Amino acid sequence: xxxxxxxxxxxxxxxxxxxxxxxxxxxxxxxxxxxxxxxxxxxxxxxxxxxxxxxxxxxxxxxxxxxxxxxxxxxxxxxxxxxxxxxxxxxxxxxxxxxxxxxxxxxxxxxxxxxxxxxxxxxxxxxxxxxxxxxxxxxxxxxxxxxxxxxxxxxxxxxxxxxxxxxxxxxxxxxxxxxxxxxxxxxxxxxxxxxxxxxxxxxxxxxxxxxxxxxxxxxxxxxxxxxxxxxxxxxxxxxxxxxxxxxxxxxxxxxxxxxxxxxxxxxxxxxxxxxxxxxxxxxxxxxxxxxxxxxxxxxxxxxxxxxxxxxxxxxx
Numbered sequence: 001x002x003x004x005x006x007x008x009x010x011x012x013x014x015x016x017x018x019x020x021x022x023x024x025x026x027x028x029x030x031x032x033x034x035x036x037x038x039x040x041x042x043x044x045x046x047x048x049x050x051x052x053x054x055x056x057x058x059x060x061x062x063x064x065x066x067x068x069x070x071x072x073x074x075x076x077x078x079x080x081x082x083x084x085x086x087x088x089x090x091x092x093x094x095x096x097x098x099x100x101x102x103x104x105x106x107x108x109x110x111x112x113x114x115x116x117x118x119x120x121x122x123x124x125x126x127x128x129x130x131x132x133x134x135x136x137x138x139x140x141x142x143x144x145x146x147x148x149x150x151x152x153x154x155x156x157x158x159x160x161x162x163x164x165x166x167x168x169x170x171x172x173x174x175x176x177x178x179x180x181x182x183x184x185x186x187x188x189x190x191x192x193x194x195x196x197x198x199x200x201x202x203x204x205x206x207x208x209x210x211x212x213x214x215x216x217x218x219x220x221x222x223x224x225x226x227x228x229x230x231x232x233x234x235x236x237x238x239x240x241x242x243x244x245x246x247x248x249x250x251x252x253x254x255x256x257x258x259x260x261x262x263x264x265x266x267x268x269x270x271x272x273x274x275x276x277x278x279x280x281x282x283x284x285x286x287x288x289x290x291x292x293x294x295x296x297x298x299x300x301x302x303x304x305x306x307x308x309x310x311x312x313x314x315x316x
Contacts, residue, residue, distance in 0.1 A: 059311025
């Protein structure tokens, strides 16, 4: 049994870490440009490790590698050689592992007894993240095929697994073809790895490209490797409906980590509209737990204090 499956079967909840780009920006780092927060893997990797430490100290059970925006083509287009791009991808796992060991070794034994030794999830961000045009929220991939999407994701997955991540995080998927490509790729070429899959949705009923969320639930239900499914980087107001739809097509644990409810403009790389303050992340998450949410956290525009609130409120 893999560690993710074990944790899902033995723990009532697993708390994710939170947004990297948001927190870097809060700390006065410039995250504009196509690489977004991933550029600090090149310019200042210690800043990434510090964020991993901060989230673990806040109570995160899962540390996510900083590979959402770090892809071979994206790094090469930024001026790196293929060899250097590979080194950067491998570095992301080392940073998360180093942060985990540093914080864990600093805890008292009674503190360790209250929580799990954190998992490291290898972040497989969507093809949209490489496009860097906000298509996480449109799902507009043009005519790219399932096989081309497999080719895009394959090398990053291989490297993260070689470096020893505990499982894969297939997240922010806005396109049905991409969800299909990822699930097929795991089955065909990485048959021992565990993963969860998380999609975006504008309305709780479909992905941005129009794929019904119920179809995603059915896809995951047939996979022996994708152990949980849910929604991330979407407004809190659509999550309840999305979970209801998913629970009709899968019996697997559900995943929730919404953004703040603000709207992202890919052209200007800015957020607009007000955040949804009608309920706190903790209040929303407690409601979603009643629908089957077991892997929980916050996405863009959420901060370490939100993760600390979840840890305190869900575990005491």
